[in-house]
Amino acid sequence: MFVDIAEIKIISGKGGDGAATFRREAFVPDGGPDGGDGGNGGDIIFVADNNLRTLMDFKYHRKYKAENGQNGMKRKKFGKKGRDLYIRVPVGTMIIDKETGLLMKDLSHNDDTFIAAKGGKGGKGNVRFKSSIRQAPNFAEAGEEGKERQVILELKLIADVGLLGFPNVGKSTLLSVCTGAKPKIAEYHFTTIDPNLGVVEIHDTSFVLADIAGIIEGASEGAGLGLKFLKHIERTKVLIHVIDVSASEGRNPIEDYKMINNELLKYNPKLMKKPQIIAANKMDIVTDTEPVTEFTEFMKKEGREVFFISAATNQGIKELMEYTLYMLETYVEPEEDPIEMFDFESEESYEDYKKINGYLDSDGIYVLEGKQLSKIFKSTNFDDGSSFRYLYNYIVKQGGIKTLRSLGLKDGDTVKIEDFEFEYTED
Numbered sequence: 001m002f003v004d005i006a007e008i009k010i011i012s013g014k015g016g017d018g019a020a021t022f023r024r025e026a027f028v029p030d031g032g033p034d035g036g037d038g039g040n041g042g043d044i045i046f047v048a049d050n051n052l053r054t055l056m057d058f059k060y061h062r063k064y065k066a067e068n069g070q071n072g073m074k075r076k077k078f079g080k081k082g083r084d085l086y087i088r089v090p091v092g093t094m095i096i097d098k099e100t101g102l103l104m105k106d107l108s109h110n111d112d113t114f115i116a117a118k119g120g121k122g123g124k125g126n127v128r129f130k131s132s133i134r135q136a137p138n139f140a141e142a143g144e145e146g147k148e149r150q151v152i153l154e155l156k157l158i159a160d161v162g163l164l165g166f167p168n169v170g171k172s173t174l175l176s177v178c179t180g181a182k183p184k185i186a187e188y189h190f191t192t193i194d195p196n197l198g199v200v201e202i203h204d205t206s207f208v209l210a211d212i213a214g215i216i217e218g219a220s221e222g223a224g225l226g227l228k229f230l231k232h233i234e235r236t237k238v239l240i241h242v243i244d245v246s247a248s249e250g251r252n253p254i255e256d257y258k259m260i261n262n263e264l265l266k267y268n269p270k271l272m273k274k275p276q277i278i279a280a281n282k283m284d285i286v287t288d289t290e291p292v293t294e295f296t297e298f299m300k301k302e303g304r305e306v307f308f309i310s311a312a313t314n315q316g317i318k319e320l321m322e323y324t325l326y327m328l329e330t331y332v333e334p335e336e337d338p339i340e341m342f343d344f345e346s347e348e349s350y351e352d353y354k355k356i357n358g359y360l361d362s363d364g365i366y367v368l369e370g371k372q373l374s375k376i377f378k379s380t381n382f383d384d385g386s387s388f389r390y391l392y393n394y395i396v397k398q399g400g401i402k403t404l405r406s407l408g409l410k411d412g413d414t415v416k417i418e419d420f421e422f423e424y425t426e427d
């Protein structure tokens with residue numbers, strides 16, 4: 001089954017905690033601190049893989065977690081880094097942050113990689129907190145939490161040329177005669193449900209052709225298979241519009257042309273800007289030439305290049321492909337409006353990380369909050385005076401106490417950090 005959209009949760013590994021240990025040697029009575037650092041948590045990394053075609057796996061497996069870093073150990077032993085988790089996706093997959101709806105990365109080339117969630121940093125061991133005034137720090141830094149993100153994966157195939165047209169006009173047949181692809185072909189509508197790709201080998205070069213489901217009137221409102229497959233030709237450079245000029249199903253080829261373009265316009269006006277080559281198909285069964293002449297004149301006025309072909313007998317296929325190659329080679333990509341991308345920098349700016357917020361809650365308790373504060377708080381050993389002092393000094397330095405004072409904090413009031421409450425005493 002072809003799946004082109006999925007939503008998954010990714011969680012990078014937590015950093016290992018630093019160790020707060022002391023050397024214990026038989027003849028060294030008061031061994032110094034020897035706690036090693038925790039290892040960093042593993043990253044979540046996406047990799048684009050040419051061998052994959054669908055996001056189906058992600059429909060069933062929705063949660064991806066990288067390994068946590070190992071905790072630091074005594075004798076200054078570092079914890080091991082958590083293993084990164086590589087998630088392989090088809091080329092053309094876009095990674096979108098669900099919360100903001102912003103694009104994080106478009107993996108458009110084979111082997112492109114992208115770190116979507118960095119592992120938490122390992123905490124420092126107590127060795128690192130030793131100083132001339134603090135000989136025996138009985139605390140260490142906790143490892144940073146892993147990042148958890150809900151991401152949307154959206155696949156838009158990458159092909160050079162897109163085939164477009166009503167159902168049953170011969171799009172898949174055309175793909176099958178000029179590439180090695182073996183799409184399903186049948187004389188009923190909507191034979192093609194999933195997009196097919198094929199490679200056209202021509203004059204020592206090649207290009208990729210994409211065949212999608214047929215479009216009918218009202219597709220933009222969901223008729224038939226709707227327009228949801230059009231996204232797979234959004235990134236092509238050139239379109240081949242296949243039209244049944246034999247009118248074997250009783251429709252008028254000029255009306256077909258107008259109708260499809262009208263639906264394209266409704267879906268995405270940018271598709272109208274792509275060169276559109278007309279493949280007038282089923283010439284082998286044309287009985288009445290008058291409508292064909294009318295069609296030719298109409299296309300001349302429209303300024304479209306028309307190739308009269310028969311996918312059944314191979315008539316005109318070579319010329320069509322040669323012209324398509326020429327259009328590809330002379331194609332100039334229109335300038336795109338820049339799109340707003342997900343911004344890791346602003347998400348994790350250091351200022352933001354250090355900032356301490358304070359407020360008075362409805363129970364009259366002064367609350368302090370902050371990302372780094374929370375990290376240091378988790379690293380604090382409340383049975384150890386120097387560890388608690390380290391936390392307190394940090395809060396003062398970041399202006400946390402000043403903020404609370406401006407809100408009315410005075411001697412004897414309760415201050416709360418996470419789930420820990422203490423009484424404030426003025427120095």
Ligand SMILES: Nc1nc2c(ncn2[C@@H]2O[C@H](COP(=O)(O)OP(=O)(O)OP(=O)(O)O)[C@@H](O)[C@H]2O)c(=O)[nH]1
Pocket residue numbers: 165166167168169170171172173174184185186187188189190191192193212213214215281282283284285309310311312313
């Ligand atoms: N006589 C004749 N029949 C053709 C030609 N091209 C395709 N056909 C027939 O038309 C029918 C539809 O062909 P497909 O290639 O499946 O058409 P499609 O446009 O991919 O159709 P959907 O996938 O349903 O949108 C099949 O029975 C083909 O054999 C042609 O040039 N001449």
Ligand SMILES: [Mg+2]
Pocket residue numbers: 171172173184185191192211212
């Ligand atoms: Mg088809």
